[in-house]
Amino acid sequence: MSFQIQMLGTGSAFAKAYYNTNALILLTDFKILIDCGFTAARSLHELDITPDQLDGILITHIHADHVGGLEEMAFRLHYSYHKRIKLFISPLLVDKLWENTLKGGLENIEENLLGLSDFFDLVFLEERVPSVVHEGLTLELIQTLHIPNKISYSLFINNYIFYSADIQFSPDLLLHEVLNKRQCAYLLHDCQLKGKAMVHTSLEQLLTLPEEAQSKIYLMHYDDDMESYIGKTGSMTFIKQHEIYTFDE
Numbered sequence: 001m002s003f004q005i006q007m008l009g010t011g012s013a014f015a016k017a018y019y020n021t022n023a024l025i026l027l028t029d030f031k032i033l034i035d036c037g038f039t040a041a042r043s044l045h046e047l048d049i050t051p052d053q054l055d056g057i058l059i060t061h062i063h064a065d066h067v068g069g070l071e072e073m074a075f076r077l078h079y080s081y082h083k084r085i086k087l088f089i090s091p092l093l094v095d096k097l098w099e100n101t102l103k104g105g106l107e108n109i110e111e112n113l114l115g116l117s118d119f120f121d122l123v124f125l126e127e128r129v130p131s132v133v134h135e136g137l138t139l140e141l142i143q144t145l146h147i148p149n150k151i152s153y154s155l156f157i158n159n160y161i162f163y164s165a166d167i168q169f170s171p172d173l174l175l176h177e178v179l180n181k182r183q184c185a186y187l188l189h190d191c192q193l194k195g196k197a198m199v200h201t202s203l204e205q206l207l208t209l210p211e212e213a214q215s216k217i218y219l220m221h222y223d224d225d226m227e228s229y230i231g232k233t234g235s236m237t238f239i240k241q242h243e244i245y246t247f248d249e
């Protein structure tokens with residue numbers, strides 16, 4: 001069964017033009033959002049998608065450009081749509097997400113709404129365990145380095161697409177596991193266009209990869225000056241906000 005990917009946004013944490021890097025995975029009868037940052041609701045609105053039309057949301061890590069839209073989702077699902085959707089999440093992130101990000105806004109709005117599982121149907125994704133989340137869609141989280149001592153996950157989609165979330169340059173992972181062992185056909189990778197990358201991967205670092213690897217890479221999580229880098233990304237391509245991509249196996 002084929003599926004499509006439509007980026008709700010493709011920007012860095014502070015980008016204004018391209019919104020937060022959050023992705024919709026679209027199957028004929030299933031829609032899941034990868035990350036739900038503070039621009040997600042506006043972007044969904046622009047695409048004429050309401051929160052209740054999502055079947056689930058997957059969280060890679062706790063930064064506002066990846067989870068900052070969850071409070072609005074929870075409120076609207078509860079009050080406007082009287083519905084809970086799935087939240088696909090590592091068990092290691094659940095308490096942190098509730099205690100550090102959502103509790104302040106969501107706790108005690110009603111006496112029986114006490115925690116994350118009162119707003120979402122929690123589906124735990126164990127690291128490095130492929131999970132069939134719907135017919136035709138298998139997701140697998142792997143822990144990757146973003147900020148030391150901060151839990152953060154990248155993702156395999158149907159074991160042939162690698163979705164990096166936010167990640168420091170990890171050439172061994174990319175070349176040995178993603179490309180060599182798993183033979184992934186597409187890599188959606190975050191990219192800091194200028195300067196030395198401290199918590200992301202820089203364009204300069206990605207340009208050190210062999211041309212064959214670059215040709216499979218779609219760049220995301222970029223700054224507002226992306227257009228001035230067109231033609232300067234080797235064999236890598238910028239993925240565009242709201243365009244629908246079919247990544248065939």
Ligand SMILES: O=c1ccn([C@@H]2O[C@@H]3COP(=O)(O)O[C@H]3[C@H]2O)c(=O)[nH]1
Pocket residue numbers: 012013014063064065147166198199
């Ligand atoms: O040690 C740090 C921690 C964070 N930051 C910035 O804060 C942002 C948080 O969201 P992000 O992970 O998409 O991107 C991060 C960076 O832009 C940084 O430059 N250095």
Ligand SMILES: [Zn+2]
Pocket residue numbers: 012013021063065066166221
């Ligand atoms: Zn980010």
Ligand SMILES: [Zn+2]
Pocket residue numbers: 061063146166
């Ligand atoms: Zn981050």
